[in-house]
Amino acid sequence: xxxxxxxxxxxxxxxxxxxxxxxxxxxxxxxxxxxxxxxxxxxxxxxxxxxxxxxxxxxxxxxxxxxxxxxxxxxxxxxxxxxxxxxxxxxxxxxxxxxxxxxxxxxxxxxxxxxxxxxxxxxxxx
Numbered sequence: 780x781x782x783x784x785x786x787x788x789x790x791x792x793x794x795x796x797x798x799x800x801x802x803x804x805x806x807x808x809x810x811x812x813x814x815x816x817x818x819x820x821x822x823x824x825x826x827x828x829x830x831x832x833x834x835x836x837x838x839x840x841x842x843x844x845x846x847x848x849x850x851x852x853x854x855x856x857x858x859x860x861x862x863x864x865x866x867x868x869x870x871x872x873x874x875x876x877x878x879x880x881x882x883x884x885x886x887x888x889x890x891x892x893x894x895x896x897x898x899x900x901x902x903x904x905x
Contacts (some may be wrong), residue, residue, distance in 0.1 A: 801869035804885075812881050815852060816893050822847035823860075823875045823897030830862055831899040837862035840875050844897075848877070855879070864901070871901045 822844045830840025841862035848857040859878035866872060875897045880890035 788893075792848050808883070808885065812883075815856065815881050816895065818851050818858065819848065819877045819879065819893065820897065821897040822851070823877050824899070825868075825897070826860070826862060826875035827873045827897035827899035830875065831901045833902045833904055835873075837864060837873060840873055844875050844877065853856070865898070867898045867900050869904070873901055875898050 802862050825847055826840040826842075827843030828840075829835065829843035830837050839875045841868075844860045844862070845857040848860070860875065861878075862873065862875045864871065865874040867874075876894065877896075878892065878894045880892050883889050883891045
């Protein structure tokens with residue numbers, strides 16, 4: 780090894796890490812946001828299905844959604860749950876909407892809004 784090449788590995792390591800670390804952290808952050816979004820969408824759909832049987836109300840669907848969110852994520856994500864009656868493809872149905880904000884930089888920092896909806900056709904008495 781020549782004297783001129785001493786310490787080159789350390790410099791190369793630093794140059795590679797300067798690029799690699801933000802890339803890996805960015806991918807992890809996107810994965811976190813998508814996980815939260817998918818979990819909220821699943822809970823909203825389940826809540827709409829809970830509000831759709833005969834005798835159920837939108838409040839039942841909203842409570843089911845909150846319960847599922849609290850079981851999978853932090854309580855703060857369960858605050859923006861709203862349920863209502865609507866029409867789904869021309870049929871009477873239930874809708875549950877979840878609106879929340881997800882941190883865009885790690886677990887802290889500025890946040891981005893996320894809004895998801897779940898729909899289900901209401902059951903009717905024969």
